[in-house]
Amino acid sequence: LPSGSIVEAARQMLRADEWYAPLTDEERRLLGVLGLEDIIHYILEKHMDKLQRPVSDVMETKIVYVEPDTPIYKVWQMMLSRRLAALPVIKNGKIIGVIAEHDLITHGFTRPDFESSSGHRRGPTVGEVMSTPAVTIEPDTPLSEAARLIVERDIGRIYVADSSGMLQGVVDRSDVVASWLKAMGIRPL
Structure with missing residues (x-):
C-alpha cells in the first residue's frame, strides 16, 4: 500500500x-x-x-480485570458485553497473568452460553486457564517499545505496571496507531 x-x-x-x-x-x-x-x-x-512519548501519555487507566478465582462463565460474559479480547488477572492489585479469548478456546471453553453458572459445581476458574506471566512495561517506557512488543509477541495489548507489579493501565494496537496519526498531525477519528 x-x-x-x-x-x-x-x-x-x-x-x-x-x-x-x-x-x-x-x-x-x-x-x-x-x-x-x-x-x-x-x-x-x-x-x-x-x-517516543511515554506509554503513560496514551494508556487507558480504567481497566476491567478479573481475579484468579473468577469463574470462566463470568469472563465470557465480561468479554462479550464489553467487546474485550483479553483481561488482566489481578491479585492484591498486582498483575499476575492474562486471560484471553485464545486461552479460553485453547482450553475448550468455546461456547460461552454453556459455560454458565447453572448447576451445583462452580466450574473452572481464571487461575486454571490464564497465561502467565503477563507481558508488562513500566509507565515511562516509550510507545515505540510497546509497539515492538505488540508486534513481536503477536499480542493485542500490553499492560502497564509500576516496578512493584501494580497495574497502572493498558495500551492496545488502536492506541499505538492513533498516537502515530496524531504525531503526524492527522486526526485519527
Missing part, C-alpha cells in the same frame, strides 16, 4: 473500531486482510520517531 493509503486505512479502521479490514482491488476482489499489527510494523520501520 502507498503510505497515503496506509494512513487512510488506519483512520478507517480506528473509526470503525476494528483491528482488521479487507484489502480489495479496483474491482473489489479480495486481495488479503490488513491488520493494525501490519500498520504498526510499517510505523516501526518508517516512523518510529513518532512513537
Whole structure:
C-alpha cells in the first residue's frame, strides 16, 4: 500500500473500531486482510520517531480485570458485553497473568452460553486457564517499545505496571496507531 493509503486505512479502521479490514482491488476482489499489527510494523520501520512519548501519555487507566478465582462463565460474559479480547488477572492489585479469548478456546471453553453458572459445581476458574506471566512495561517506557512488543509477541495489548507489579493501565494496537496519526498531525477519528 502507498503510505497515503496506509494512513487512510488506519483512520478507517480506528473509526470503525476494528483491528482488521479487507484489502480489495479496483474491482473489489479480495486481495488479503490488513491488520493494525501490519500498520504498526510499517510505523516501526518508517516512523518510529513518532512513537517516543511515554506509554503513560496514551494508556487507558480504567481497566476491567478479573481475579484468579473468577469463574470462566463470568469472563465470557465480561468479554462479550464489553467487546474485550483479553483481561488482566489481578491479585492484591498486582498483575499476575492474562486471560484471553485464545486461552479460553485453547482450553475448550468455546461456547460461552454453556459455560454458565447453572448447576451445583462452580466450574473452572481464571487461575486454571490464564497465561502467565503477563507481558508488562513500566509507565515511562516509550510507545515505540510497546509497539515492538505488540508486534513481536503477536499480542493485542500490553499492560502497564509500576516496578512493584501494580497495574497502572493498558495500551492496545488502536492506541499505538492513533498516537502515530496524531504525531503526524492527522486526526485519527
